[in-house]
Amino acid sequence: MEGLVPVQSAGQRLVSPSLYRCIGSVSIRRSVSGLAMDRRISSKAPSQFTIRAQQESLGVASSSVENDVRIKEWEVDMYQNELAISQGIRIRRKPPTKAPLGYSGPFELRLHNPDSPSNILEEITWFKDQEVSRMKEVNPLEALKKAVENAPPTRDFVGALRMAHQRTGFPALIAEVKKASPSRGILKENFDPVEIAQAYERGGAACLSVLTDQKYFKGGFENLEAIRSAGVKCPLLCKEFVVDPWQIYYARTKGADAVLLIAAILTDLEITYLLKICKKLGLAALVEVHDEREMGRALGIEGIELVGINNRSLETFKVDISNTKTLLEGEHGRQIREKDMIVVGESGLFTPDDIAYVQAAGVKAVLVGESIVKQNDPEKGIAGLFGRNISQT
Template identity: 70%
Template sequence: MEALATAPAPSRPGPPPPTRCSHLRRPKALATSKLPRRVIAALHMDGPRAAPLRCTPAETDAVATTSDQTETAAAVEATELGNNGAPAPAADAPAASIEGLDGIKIRRRPVTGPSVHHVGPFQFRLENEGNTPRNILEKIVWNKDVEIWQMKEKMPLYRLKGPLDNAPPARDFVAALKASYDRTALPALIAEVKKGSPSRGVLRENFEPVEIAQAYEKNGAACLSVLTDSKFFQGSFDYLEAIRNAGVKCPLLCKEFIIDAWQLYYARSKGADAVLLIAAILPDRDISYMLKICKILGMAALVEVHDEREIDRVIGIAGIQLIGINNRNLETFEVDISNTKKLLEGERGQLIAQKDIIVVGESGLFTPDHVSFVQDAGVKAILVGESLIKQEDPGKAIAGLFGKDISPVSSAV
């Protein structure tokens, strides 16, 4: 039976037209969609000229998807224009409290930091409890706020979006994990290209990211994770781009502290097929919003949690495909692999299985016993960096982690 659809009514006025971003005013979702021309033409009409249109069920679904993409694109544009026209917070405003931010564990502050005070010829910034980070996670995010602000000045969103229209499609991160699990009956490996961390310092002095990535792929990694934070983890987007351009076929996860939609487009422009979203630093509404953008860009999103409150929040968000359980507390950096089992026990684990969500175990995994422990708890993929990268041959270290060779060649024999 055909469904009856009408052209949408004009939306409420948005922010004032931009100057430099005027071509973003009409998202390209309709122009690039697979809808028949008669449907597209009808959707562009409004007022008395809008006439009922007979659509097939498939066309009706496509209209709904296109409308959602258009709405999301408009939201991205509004963000680029400056938080829907809302005034920026004062430079000396205190960091936002945890309350009212959907349970996130950090405070946010203006990118300018503490205000500057002048005394005669001298100037100084007054540090106090309200503008001093309380833990390493908060420190990283506050630094990231400043970093993104500076990067967006050099590379505005409209300059990022253009080249992506003709970019090759992203590789299917989720499908790669499922295929590896089916092939080996072991958790699929997301092997991490990681030079250092705040807690461990430099993990590998002789760091050649492309060679490491190629060794991981050859020895059975389903996907790769590439650290891109430079200040705290000594990563780089140059590593991500170099690995992609070197011909590595594994889907690539951009391991970054993402707090702004702009970062999703930037990660995709550098070759990312998936991104990390951390529940401890993102409210539910931001996670939901970013999932929609990832879908438009063809990327997967690994949503990371650490405790019961975070995983319960994330399970309730529509569109979740991957949940990463980090056994490392991002506030203290302490590790406890029993955290994975605790979060997957009982009805919560059953609900995750019913939703067909892939659970990824993260941090503290060094031996075959560790892998077996988290697999028994319900994990179907693991993200491992330190235990591989510190070995003389990171690729061959994969066999030591699983207690057997999991390379595609060994499986084919």
């Protein structure tokens, strides 16, 4: 990684934060192609010193140099999109922008991309990108890193799932604290996250999942914090749309024990880096897949312990619990057993038959929101979902 264009030097930023991200002392780029691009740019892009020297000696207008830098930034974003597409990722991470003035290069021939989001997942991802930029200004990464040093230790999310599975003989339950969703609207009017979390814990949940997205799920980081400080013992999954390492640090400071990484929006290299950050911070990571291709990608990434199979497409909202079975058949299922990974069956589970169905398919855990959060008494909701009391077996 040496020899990169510096992220910042002499108090003046040469490239935008979207190009380079700092994790500890290591500067990383957002994509595999980015690694190649780093080399390309580092050999071509002048240092700030050189830029200034050139400007002074040649009298070149600084705006033209800035435009060159803008072109490079834009091109890198385009390369990143190409890489994501090559991995079967349909979600574009940012709205397409027109090439900067004076651009000539490999993307000239590219067909025009529609500039409105093509589905809800893409819309959420675009919004998240801006939201995170705003949040970063209030809470810079350096401050979060300091806060993490003094944060209480995390709880063992994966261990809690394994223990509950052994104890009950059922898939371990990750019970979701969820007020609303774009597909189902408001699920519970009088929503008290702490009360719900405590009821889930009494009902035998192994872990909890807490939606922190405000705009689309009416969740919040304050819910995560409140549940944590109310003395709930279950490990907590921060249910977010992670597109930036900063969000992982932030989740850790707010009491998360695990985070969600959605394969539909992250490249393999991003998942790899984010897993490393999770490990460094003592967090578990639930890597979510929805189709065969994403499952294949997840199996090729080193260090994944928990894979979630979402039965709901985040692009179309279609729910089909046979997705869990399909993705666990054949070679993928064999590799999962061989690696002793825990598979979590996610979404659309309502009855003891549903639980039995995904268990027979091979899951050791389930992630359930709607069917239990909607009940007047979520504790009883859990017993209804499993067909028996799973709190003391």
